[in-house]
Amino acid sequence: MSNHIAAAPDDIAETVLLPGDPLRARWIATTYLDDASCYSSVRNMLGYTGTYRGQRISVQGTGMGQPSLSIYAHELLAEYGARTLVRVGSCGGLQESVAIRDVIVAMSASTDSSINFLRFHGLNFAPAADFTLVRAYVERAENAGVPHHIGQIFSTDSFYLDRPELHDRLRDYGVLAVEMETAALYTLAAKFDARALSVNTVSDSLVTGEALSSDDRERSFAEMVELTLDTVTASGSAGGGESRS
Numbered sequence: 001m002s003n004h005i006a007a008a009p010d011d012i013a014e015t016v017l018l019p020g021d022p023l024r025a026r027w028i029a030t031t032y033l034d035d036a037s038c039y040s041s042v043r044n045m046l047g048y049t050g051t052y053r054g055q056r057i058s059v060q061g062t063g064m065g066q067p068s069l070s071i072y073a074h075e076l077l078a079e080y081g082a083r084t085l086v087r088v089g090s091c092g093g094l095q096e097s098v099a100i101r102d103v104i105v106a107m108s109a110s111t112d113s114s115i116n117f118l119r120f121h122g123l124n125f126a127p128a129a130d131f132t133l134v135r136a137y138v139e140r141a142e143n144a145g146v147p148h149h150i151g152q153i154f155s156t157d158s159f160y161l162d163r164p165e166l167h168d169r170l171r172d173y174g175v176l177a178v179e180m181e182t183a184a185l186y187t188l189a190a191k192f193d194a195r196a197l198s199v200n201t202v203s204d205s206l207v208t209g210e211a212l213s214s215d216d217r218e219r220s221f222a223e224m225v226e227l228t229l230d231t232v233t234a235s236g237s238a239g240g241g242e243s244r245s
């Protein structure tokens with residue numbers, strides 16, 4: 001086992017879906033995976049492995065925020081051999097054109113976190129998605145007629161922001177939505193030469209004030225999750241993709 005995941009080395013698939021909410025992980029595993037079994041419940045941060053259309057897939061809760069996601073993503077990449085990580089999250093819409101339940105496909109992520117500032121000694125690293133995953137996901141979203149937006153997301157350390165005017169500035173610069181993990185996910189995937197994508201269903205609007213319930217955030221993101229499973233298992237690709245070298 002690793003520090004925070006109580007699984008044997010082979011218990012976890014090379015492709016892992018990453019919801020922030022561990023109960024969303026349980027819902028995804030019990031709804032979509034065949035022969036799903038729970039490999040870890042340390043801190044109740046549930047992780048499952050099963051099969052989807054015959055291919056091995058894992059689902060691991062990450063908790064909220066970049067420090068928490070970084071622990072799980074690091075251990076999956078460094079100790080369990082994960083090659084493809086897809087965040088299946090919720091987010092707050094920043095633009096008028098972004099409606100509740102639309103899916104945000106995050107090409108890149110800005111952040112107010114100091115993690116990368118420290119990691120790169122003041123350089124502004126630009127965390128970005130794996131293009132092959134973006135393309136494959138968007139093709140499926142278009143074919144299925146699922147409302148979606150492709151662009152930049154804001155990964156904040158502060159759900160309750162002391163500077164709400166920052167949202168106005170980000171809106172002016174075209175940022176689509178706010179959540180709390182994607183910048184760290186894309187950074188760690190780059191570090192470990194793995195593939196990552198973050199897709200996020202809009203659970204509330206910072207424009208209109210509309211919001212989904214916690215039950216909905218746990219169990220109702222079927223379209224986003226089905227597109228994700230279709231994407232990562234297409235052409236038997238759940239084993240990973242091309243590497244840099």
Ligand SMILES: O=P(O)(O)O[C@H]1O[C@H](CO)[C@@H](O)[C@H]1O
Pocket residue numbers: 019020021063064065088089090091159178179180181217
């Ligand atoms: O619903 P999840 O995937 O946890 O994502 C969003 O919800 C949490 C905040 O409520 C943060 O983790 C944010 O990124």
Ligand SMILES: O=c1cc[nH]c(=O)[nH]1
Pocket residue numbers: 090091092093159178179180203204206
């Ligand atoms: O981080 C998040 C997630 C959902 N909605 C928000 O406003 N922020």
